[in-house]
Amino acid sequence: MGMSVRDVATRAGVSVGTVSNVLNRPDKVSPHTVDKVRAAIDELGFVRNDAARQLRAGRSLSIGLIVLDVSNPFFTDVARGAEDRAAEDGLTVLLGNSDENEDREAAYLDLFEKQRVHGVLFSPVGDAQSRLDALHRRGIPTVLVDRPTTDERFSSVAVDDVAGGYLAARHLLDTGRRRLAFVGGPRDLHQVADRLAGATNAVDETADATLEYIATDALTVLQGRQVGEAIRERDAVERPDALFAANDLVAMGLLQALSMVGPLTVPGDVAIVGYDDIDFASAAVVPLTSIRQPSALIGSTAVDLLLREAEAPDEFERQHVVFQPELVVRDSTAPKV
Amino acid sequence: MGMSVRDVATRAGVSVGTVSNVLNRPDKVSPHTVDKVRAAIDELGFVRNDAARQLRAGRSLSIGLIVLDVSNPFFTDVARGAEDRAAEDGLTVLLGNSDENEDREAAYLDLFEKQRVHGVLFSPVGDAQSRLDALHRRGIPTVLVDRPTTDERFSSVAVDDVAGGYLAARHLLDTGRRRLAFVGGPRDLHQVADRLAGATNAVDETADATLEYIATDALTVLQGRQVGEAIRERDAVERPDALFAANDLVAMGLLQALSMVGPLTVPGDVAIVGYDDIDFASAAVVPLTSIRQPSALIGSTAVDLLLREAEAPDEFERQHVVFQPELVVRDSTAPKV
DNA sequence: TGAGCGCATTGAATCATTTCATTTCATGCA
DNA sequence: TGCATGAAATGAAATGATTCAATGCGCTCA
Numbered sequence: 001m002g003m004s005v006r007d008v009a010t011r012a013g014v015s016v017g018t019v020s021n022v023l024n025r026p027d028k029v030s031p032h033t034v035d036k037v038r039a040a041i042d043e044l045g046f047v048r049n050d051a052a053r054q055l056r057a058g059r060s061l062s063i064g065l066i067v068l069d070v071s072n073p074f075f076t077d078v079a080r081g082a083e084d085r086a087a088e089d090g091l092t093v094l095l096g097n098s099d100e101n102e103d104r105e106a107a108y109l110d111l112f113e114k115q116r117v118h119g120v121l122f123s124p125v126g127d128a129q130s131r132l133d134a135l136h137r138r139g140i141p142t143v144l145v146d147r148p149t150t151d152e153r154f155s156s157v158a159v160d161d162v163a164g165g166y167l168a169a170r171h172l173l174d175t176g177r178r179r180l181a182f183v184g185g186p187r188d189l190h191q192v193a194d195r196l197a198g199a200t201n202a203v204d205e206t207a208d209a210t211l212e213y214i215a216t217d218a219l220t221v222l223q224g225r226q227v228g229e230a231i232r233e234r235d236a237v238e239r240p241d242a243l244f245a246a247n248d249l250v251a252m253g254l255l256q257a258l259s260m261v262g263p264l265t266v267p268g269d270v271a272i273v274g275y276d277d278i279d280f281a282s283a284a285v286v287p288l289t290s291i292r293q294p295s296a297l298i299g300s301t302a303v304d305l306l307l308r309e310a311e312a313p314d315e316f317e318r319q320h321v322v323f324q325p326e327l328v329v330r331d332s333t334a335p336k337v
Numbered sequence: 338m339g340m341s342v343r344d345v346a347t348r349a350g351v352s353v354g355t356v357s358n359v360l361n362r363p364d365k366v367s368p369h370t371v372d373k374v375r376a377a378i379d380e381l382g383f384v385r386n387d388a389a390r391q392l393r394a395g396r397s398l399s400i401g402l403i404v405l406d407v408s409n410p411f412f413t414d415v416a417r418g419a420e421d422r423a424a425e426d427g428l429t430v431l432l433g434n435s436d437e438n439e440d441r442e443a444a445y446l447d448l449f450e451k452q453r454v455h456g457v458l459f460s461p462v463g464d465a466q467s468r469l470d471a472l473h474r475r476g477i478p479t480v481l482v483d484r485p486t487t488d489e490r491f492s493s494v495a496v497d498d499v500a501g502g503y504l505a506a507r508h509l510l511d512t513g514r515r516r517l518a519f520v521g522g523p524r525d526l527h528q529v530a531d532r533l534a535g536a537t538n539a540v541d542e543t544a545d546a547t548l549e550y551i552a553t554d555a556l557t558v559l560q561g562r563q564v565g566e567a568i569r570e571r572d573a574v575e576r577p578d579a580l581f582a583a584n585d586l587v588a589m590g591l592l593q594a595l596s597m598v599g600p601l602t603v604p605g606d607v608a609i610v611g612y613d614d615i616d617f618a619s620a621a622v623v624p625l626t627s628i629r630q631p632s633a634l635i636g637s638t639a640v641d642l643l644l645r646e647a648e649a650p651d652e653f654e655r656q657h658v659v660f661q662p663e664l665v666v667r668d669s670t671a672p673k674v
Numbered sequence: 675t676g677a678g679c680g681c682a683t684t685g686a687a688t689c690a691t692t693t694c695a696t697t698t699c700a701t702g703c704a
Numbered sequence: 705t706g707c708a709t710g711a712a713a714t715g716a717a718a719t720g721a722t723t724c725a726a727t728g729c730g731c732t733c734a
Contacts, residue, residue: 005690005691017713018714023691045474048690048691049690049691051387051391051691055718055719079407095432097432111429114386115387115388256621283562283590284593285597352684353684357721361721361722370683385721386721387721389719389720389722390721390722392691393722
């Protein structure tokens with residue numbers, strides 16, 4: 001228990017400096033000595049103490065990542081991308097789940113600061129201005145994730161939700177639909193606003209097409225089901241022939257309500273497009289057409305920007321990376337027959 | 338930047354020892370001095386360096402937690418319970434996602450050891466014998482989560498899956514069903530084996546009841562759908578009138594296949610019980626009866642045992658805590674009319 | 675007045691690692 | 705043989721918070 005470099009040094013008959021060199025720059029040490037030291041490490045079961053390392057180094061070997069919801073596959077994929085990229089530089093990702101709660105978010109930021117992380121990646125709850133100001137004031141490299149910004153103090157990595165909205169609506173129009181409806185809310189979520197804006201752009205290009213906005217209180221299956229039930233009751237002339245849901249959960253609710261009961265069919269009477277391309281989307285009763293985001297790439301890119309900023313905080317130009325989403329076509333939008 | 342207790346001490350005109358006392362035992366310091374020191378801390382923006390604290394203390398202020406799948410709501414609830422309990426003792430939970438991958442699991446264990454965590458909570462991948470042996474050899478307090486064991490070297494916190502299986506089957510029998518089928522696999526998952534065993538016990542108590550085992554390769558929606566489609570095609574005499582799925586995802590697949598197409602209804606022709614009571618379960622087309630596990634309680638209890646062991650490693654008697662699951666009745670098992 | 679008490683404060687030592695200026699030593703070359 | 709060279713190894717210093725034995729100080733009471 002509690003073996004230190006000093007114990008290893010004694011055992012191997014060398015100095016502590018040499019043990020440290022074996023650990024960090026084995027090429028600077030003669031092969032014979034390296035062997036002796038490695039043998040001593042094994043015999044004693046020595047495990048490096050990260051705290052001492054970090055104290056000496058002035059900062060930790062980790063990056064903090066705060067997501068809005070760990071159980072959302074989008075964020076777990078982002079985390080995976082970040083971990084893999086960080087591992088390339090021998091760094092670890094500390095994962096915090098804010099659960100859209102500002103107090104939890106603030107608690108994680110405090111923790112990360114005490115831990116002297118290299119920097120923080122995060123998807124802020126609300127506008128988080130005060131917390132962002134504090135991070136900037138303290139000079140902690142910070143990259144905003146899935147949150148477009150023009151703030152020049154921070155880099156950001158996001159996906160073009162306007163383009164995603166356009167893709168979805170364009171696809172519906174291309175497959176012959178004309179009476180579109182966008183389902184989602186609340187409208188002050190930037191994802192909702194942007195996706196709707198993109199859809200609007202596409203509809204505006206097409207003379208005889210219309211787009212209705214149907215608001216929900218949240219992006220959940222239940223909310224989608226309720227909207228779906230309301231739509232089911234409408235007269236045929238009032239009914240949209242295509243629905244674009246702000247995310248896959250809402251889309252699944254719509255699908256359930258429309259296809260379960262009554263005479264309507266998907267995609268026969270109504271086509272549905274979701275957003276996020278979660279696993280459930282392809283496993284739905286009618287496999288769901290959706291918009292896929294390059295989640296892992298978002299994570300790795302964010303780490304990349306973070307490390308570059310951490311290396312040269314003054315010179316590094318903050319960047320705003322925006323990825324393009326991708327349309328994944330499945331049965332729920334097959335053309336009308 | 339880089340303010341230390343020394344800077345704070347200078348600013349406040351006191352010694353470093355006093356600053357430390359203000360931080361850790363403010364009642365031992367005169368109120369006037371406390372104010373001076375707090376003011377200096379604010380003015381300088383001093384943030385404690387965890388690495389130095391941990392170095393001195395000999396161990397970190399955290400507990401490691403490794404789960405099989407962060408996106409499974411069961412595990413995020415466990416994590417929440419653990420975090421809350423740990424916070425009571427001023428500790429942090431480092432969350433690692435093994436994703437049922439032994440290499441990732443091993444990497445997290447290494448990390449936690451270098452960090453000198455208080456101990457490790459984990460839900461091992463496979464039998465993990467070698468990793469468990471290593472933890473024991475090094476004297477790292479370890480609590481197994483959601484993994485019943487009789488191993489006297491480790492405490493464990495789990496849910497009685499046999500009882501859960503019994504509850505589910507008993508409920509189906511009580512509501513008048515007689516031809517039961519259990520759907521799930523692979524059978525070497527202890528959850529699958531135990532839940533099936535419990536269901537078998539219940540069926541054995543009832544003279545005219547039968548239980549069929551229908552295997553799946555994994556516990557996913559898709560696998561459930563496939564089984565559901567096969568059942569839909571059976572002749573009425575061959576068809577079960579009640580299905581008990583090894584988890585809610587499988588149950589949802591079954592529900593989709595049975596209730597979407599064809600003449601069968603749920604619960605009219607076939608009743609369905611799931612397991613885990615995930616959010617989706619109550620939002621399904623037919624709200625799903627399910628077995629709920631006290632997930633947060635599992636997490637907090639595990640931390641509890643861990644801390645008691647960490648305090649007195651030699652005296653503390655390892656414990657095997659087993660919680661009882663709970664039946665949550667919804668529409669999918671309404672009695673036959 | 676001075677001994678005795680207790681609260682408040684001090685600051686050197688400690689934790690484990692890394693770094694780097696210095697030392698050691700073998701080798702090659704004149 | 706004497707000297708220069710450079711690779712290898714050394715060990716003291718530094719990182720920042722905490723602890724604890726020692727000290728200071730104000731007060732009471734004889």
